[in-house]
Amino acid sequence: MQLPLYQVDAFAEKAFEGNPAAVVPLTSWLADEVLQAIAEENNLSETAFIVPGNEHFELRWFTPAAEVDLCGHATLAAGHVVFQHLNFEQHEVRFQTRSGQLQVSRTEQGLMMDFPATMPKATATPAAISAAIPFEPVDVLLGFDHIVVLENEEQVKQLNPDFSQLKQLSSRGVVVTARGQDYDCVSRCFYPKLNVAEDPVTGSAHCQLAPYWAQQLGKTTINARQLSARAGTMSCEVLGDRVRLFGSAVDYLVGTINI
DSSP states (O other): OOOEEEEEESSSTTSSSSEEEEEEEOOOOOHHHHHHHHHHHSSSSSSEEEOOOOOEEEEEEEESEEEEEEHHHHHHHHHHHHHHSSSSOSEEEEEETTTEEEEEEETTTOOOEEEEEEOOEEEOOOOOHHHHSOOOOOOEEESSSEEOOOOOHHHHHHOOOOOOHTTTTTSEEEEEEEEEESEEEEEEEEEETTTEEEEESSSSTHHHHHHHHHHHHHEEEEEEOOOOOSEEEEEEEEEEEEEEEEOEEEEEEEEEEEO
């Protein structure tokens, strides 16, 4: 069996920037263990699989270790593949996912994703976070990730967390954030439980960060910078219980899987 494979740099203007994801278009679903094996073989933070339906595509995301409920950069990559490689002429593609229906649209600002917003809530600081992060948090919150708010951008840059401690948390991962110097907020995202020590540019994390910083700053549009080694920037617009994420994507590799 041969399957098409696209490796896309999401939230990037050119190759070697942003966050890489694999996208594998299918005609029908393969067994879950095959999907997981492909994701493990790709060894990227996310592999997205898409299957066409009548009025939408079904979309699932796998890390090298497990299927996940939501992934922003791989959704952006999947939208890019649909628009650029699958002869899809409409301006908006709809994906049915474990997190409900998601949309990716072509706009003058690039690709726009419409995701559900998650407002993180204050929580007690877990012992694992205290042990993993050497800085005193300004705040600790819980969405589908633990959100650790630090005093300033420099602390976010300098952070070298203890991943063995972060693996003990019940949440998907840990997002560390602070007010930015040149952006509304900066962040870094750590997912050691999913075999992703640090994710380069994480769209789903901004479904939590954008509502939080919108409330803190009293504005609805948040310009965000993720301070990973590859780094990336996105614009986030908070509209009630939805978040719009704007970004670009580029092809890095087009190939064929043989199984």
